[in-house]
Amino acid sequence: MKTVEIYIAVRASEGRPRPVAPGGAPGVARFVCKTNPSEPSTMASVRLSSAQPAGTQSLAIAFSDGSEAVYSLMWLLDSCPEGFHPQTGERAFDLLSVPDALLLRCADILSDGRLELQWEHEGPASHFSADWLAAHRPGTPRADAAIVTHRYWRAADLPDGAPRHDARAILNDDAALMAWLVDTKKHGLTIVHDIEGKGEASMAIARRIGFLRETNFGQTFEVINKADPNNLAYTSLALALHTDLTNQETPPGYQFLHCITNDAEGGGSVFADGFAMAQVLRDSDPQAFETLARTRIPCRFFDRECDIRTHQPVITLDATGAIQEIRFNAHLVDIIDLPIASVDAWYRAYRAFMRLTRDPAFRLSFRMAAGEMTAFDNRRILHGREAFNPATGNRHLHGCYVDRVEYDSRMRMLDRT
Numbered sequence: 001m002k003t004v005e006i007y008i009a010v011r012a013s014e015g016r017p018r019p020v021a022p023g024g025a026p027g028v029a030r031f032v033c034k035t036n037p038s039e040p041s042t043m044a045s046v047r048l049s050s051a052q053p054a055g056t057q058s059l060a061i062a063f064s065d066g067s068e069a070v071y072s073l074m075w076l077l078d079s080c081p082e083g084f085h086p087q088t089g090e091r092a093f094d095l096l097s098v099p100d101a102l103l104l105r106c107a108d109i110l111s112d113g114r115l116e117l118q119w120e121h122e123g124p125a126s127h128f129s130a131d132w133l134a135a136h137r138p139g140t141p142r143a144d145a146a147i148v149t150h151r152y153w154r155a156a157d158l159p160d161g162a163p164r165h166d167a168r169a170i171l172n173d174d175a176a177l178m179a180w181l182v183d184t185k186k187h188g189l190t191i192v193h194d195i196e197g198k199g200e201a202s203m204a205i206a207r208r209i210g211f212l213r214e215t216n217f218g219q220t221f222e223v224i225n226k227a228d229p230n231n232l233a234y235t236s237l238a239l240a241l242h243t244d245l246t247n248q249e250t251p252p253g254y255q256f257l258h259c260i261t262n263d264a265e266g267g268g269s270v271f272a273d274g275f276a277m278a279q280v281l282r283d284s285d286p287q288a289f290e291t292l293a294r295t296r297i298p299c300r301f302f303d304r305e306c307d308i309r310t311h312q313p314v315i316t317l318d319a320t321g322a323i324q325e326i327r328f329n330a331h332l333v334d335i336i337d338l339p340i341a342s343v344d345a346w347y348r349a350y351r352a353f354m355r356l357t358r359d360p361a362f363r364l365s366f367r368m369a370a371g372e373m374t375a376f377d378n379r380r381i382l383h384g385r386e387a388f389n390p391a392t393g394n395r396h397l398h399g400c401y402v403d404r405v406e407y408d409s410r411m412r413m414l415d416r417t
């Protein structure tokens with residue numbers, strides 16, 4: 001049996017945990033644990049840290065590959081796999097069942113290579129495999145098959161148009177479905193071709209991903225010229241580049257527009273990458289970018305049935321500062337209610353971004369044909385259309401949405417198989 005020593009280290013009052021050399025030091029407790037060298041383990045030794053005063057204890061773990069990581073004792077208790085329900089996988093551990101100041105009675109490496117922690121407070125011991133600890137080093141995000149690097153684009157970057165995917169393959173082949181999902185997330189926009197049938201056919205494709213997002217326009221919607229429209233989309237007018245439903249607390253994620261008929265004069269489709277335009281603004285006019293990212297503005301949709309409002313910024317950033325969402329729909333911006341001290345700065349920034357949406361370099365224009373469906377991230381890609389002449393024919397798109405969370409869930413489930 002190989003002997004592995006576990007040491008308690010005292011956190012230096014001015015900073016990081018201070019490992020204690022073998023042999024210990026005055027006031028430093030010392031455990032000696034045993035491991036079975038025949039058991040595969042990445043763990044070579046474990047050092048235990050405590051904090052002064054109570055409540056800031058941590059455990060330093062060294063792995064056999066030479067790496068080390070420091071774990072919070074409270075985090076270890078809260079994350080211990082034994083604290084999760086064996087069937088549902090949900091956390092069953094009650095965080096307030098343990099004291100604020102944790103006291104570790106013993107740390108031990110078992111013969112099977114697992115780390116065992118026994119506590120002074122009443123409750124079971126905690127067990128962790130070396131692999132689990134290595135995979136969950138502090139600050140390490142969980143592996144995620146839904147993460148796809150965005151490829152920002154201008155029109156010139158897509159000389160053959162948006163990437164195209166075959167409807168039958170998506171419907172019948174999980175690998176083709178995954179390839180489509182990855183491509184649509186990467187570029188924010190793809191075209192599905194050879195859809196057989198009318199509205200339900202494209203909805204079946206969207207349902208391959210997940211639940212449809214229902215809104216005040218219904219679970220699906222018909223983009224046609226209506227006699228009594230409650231939305232500019234339901235006219236024959238041109239639509240400037242926009243994202244849908246910016247008045248919603250969370251605008252719909254992915255949008256699917258299936259072309260049923262498009263034989264009227266005009267009616268061409270236009271798309272642009274909102275992330276690419278926002279990045280250009282960030283590089284060329286950082287003050288305008290910051291203003292759009294920090295200033296919440298009112299958006300509103302109302303008709304005879306509803307009055308839906310929210311205050312949100314045009315550009316939303318994630319925790320790392322990366323561009324996460326664009327909300328841009330001039331038709332739905334309510335009366336701006338900013339104080340006089342900031343209103344002109346906001347208009348300057350908003351107009352700078354709006355000018356980018358009019359720049360042909362960003363605008364990908366094409367004409368949708370019957371049997372084709374555009375699929376795009378409504379919180380990234382701006383879409384619009386040219387006016388059409390309803391006296392010369394029909395233009396009919398059948399639409400629906402699937403939220404980002406459903407989309408990402410499908411990618412993870414496909415990755416499991």
Ligand SMILES: [Fe+2]
Pocket residue numbers: 233242243244383
């Ligand atoms: Fe729209």
